[in-house]
Amino acid sequence: MFVPCDHGGGSAGPDLKGFTLLMPAVSVGNVGQLAIDLVISTLDMTKVGYFYTDCLVPMVGNNPYATAEENSVELSINAEVYSLPSKKLVVLQIRSPFIKNKYRPFCQTLLSWVKSSKCARVVLLSSSHAYQRNDEQLLGTPLRYLLTPDLEKAVGGLMQELNWKEMEKVAAYPGIDDTDKVLHIPGGGITKLLFTESCSKGIQMAVLLKFCSEGDNIPDAFALVNYLNEWLQLIKSEVNTSSQWKIPSSWRLLFGSGLPPALF
């Protein structure tokens, strides 16, 4: 599935042993994907390859992180991998929705690739429908985290120090209190599937998610990427962290073209 680029380490591909894989879930508001765009754009990451997969709707365009004429003509497709060896960070960006019935095969192939490339851990950025929150979730921070048991051992303490809130389990049958509690991430796309598969395969995975609704999700993306930064310290966190992240050029015209003057 993974196809390395020419400058991505040659035919053998880049060495990702011990790296942290950061990736989005295609979820409500596309918040995870927007947050990943911010990471790739700000850290000026290099593309090292892409996923050749039949699980995502095909799309292609010119370089979404272009900063000048010279670097604006590189083609970009629906699933690409970028890396920053100095921070042992590898990032997967997913740009289009899943094709029906293909979520499971994609998750399985992805997790095998994680294992075979010996990534140390996976951090999944996601979101969940704000309107499905229960009464307690309506108060306080809209950001949540989840850790697989293997990662819990390594960083569980750090999450306590950061005063982060773990994603609550909810009753399997809402309204009936004495049923089993289950993990429920409405609008989260493949988040729950990837998380439960990682738990059973012993993969160290963290999920960082934000409750949100569809609309202008740029502020949600900033909130999520700053949340991530509290832990991974990708950029220096100063007082006004929002201005530290570089918005990619492809975020222009997110809501369509200019308006016809004749409208007024």
Added chain:
Amino acid sequence: MATFFGEVVVAPSRAGVDDEEWAEEAREETPEDREIRRELEKKREIDVLWTLKSGASTESSADQLFVCSKLVIAIGHNAAAFLSSFILDSVCWEIVGVVKLWNEWCRTSNSTNVLPTDSFCLFYRLVSDPTVLLCQCSCYVAEDQQFQWLEKVFGCMRKEGLQVTILSTCPVADYKTQESTLTLPSPFLKALKTKEFKEQVCCPLLEQPNIVRDLPAA
């Protein structure tokens, strides 16, 4: 959208995921489910049939790869019509293949005798240079069939030295630009090219944040 008081409308998510779909996916597949899914998959399979010199239709075999130097693919009615009007004729071009597929939007047959208003996907070869192929694909290839189409068509060709040109159309309303699309002189051409394409492109490149999707993208 307008609703009456008290009506709750679930807004579609840009994530493109339906929660009910997830619940369905999450359930373990029973043998009956698997059988149904396999039948559906078979129905949606694409067949690429090549007509050999003798005129008989046959499946292309793995060891008989076409040597192809140029492949022009026209996707959609407009692009297909362009090829019919300006390039194709019955003297210089011969039909060498057809794609048979079915989906909810259209069905093509393995007949090569088609009307312009039919949905079809045909391959033509230039008589004077048999390494030049044209494909007219006026049928809609569904999301889950696009990859298959790609693999089956290109799987029949030798890819060394192959130059592929894809012709397609998109509505002007989908084009994102600073000014309003109302004032844009249309139609207009834009291009995307791989870094291996070294020749001059005849029109400006597609600016961010515009993208191409579906079969042309695949």
